[in-house]
Amino acid sequence: MLISRASAVRESDSIDVMNAIKVYGLSAESRILAWKNLIHDLLHASHSETQQIESVNGFFNQLVFISDNRLWGQEDYWATPIEFLGAKGGDCEDFSLAKYFTLRELGVSDEKMRLIYVKATSINQFHMVLAYYPEKHAVPLILDNLDGEVKLATQREDLIPIYSFNADHLWLMKERGRGQLAGTASKLSKWTKMRNRYSRGELQKPLINLSE
16 A cells, blocks of 8 residues: 555645655655555545544554664654654554544544553553544544554553543543543643654654665
């Protein structure tokens, strides 16, 4: 899917492509173009939001799951979607963030999405997933790279929620629902720094080349 979807790109998108090639090499071109084309196709097709999240989840889950230490030489680096695609991989935060920003570009309301930090009992590690709430008080659907199938949160007994956030708010999770409001998302320094780098188009080069 990643390579086969690389077709014509708008002039405004070509800047992202050219910048990614400079940092990540020619192999990044097809991945960035495929992402741009995915957004274009989903915007111009009569898909439901549920179908959109299925497509976005499947698209990004093709990338490589790798630790920040190995890829970036840092303990906890939150990559932008273009850095994630350019490097061809990342850790759980990068998968979740890329899905979140892509769905926002598709017009999914921020009120329907939360990035959730969980304890993943299957790997005994802290982990991040993206939750999508089709209705205000609905049980959310979980987009995850450990389990590629989009499932209801009640079907993911391997995930213990800790806290969640979106563009504006931060919540402490007391159950598998929405949790208790605990302030603004600006308290999360890595979130703020990543958003600023994304808006400025800054790109970091990884330590290893996953395309080789």
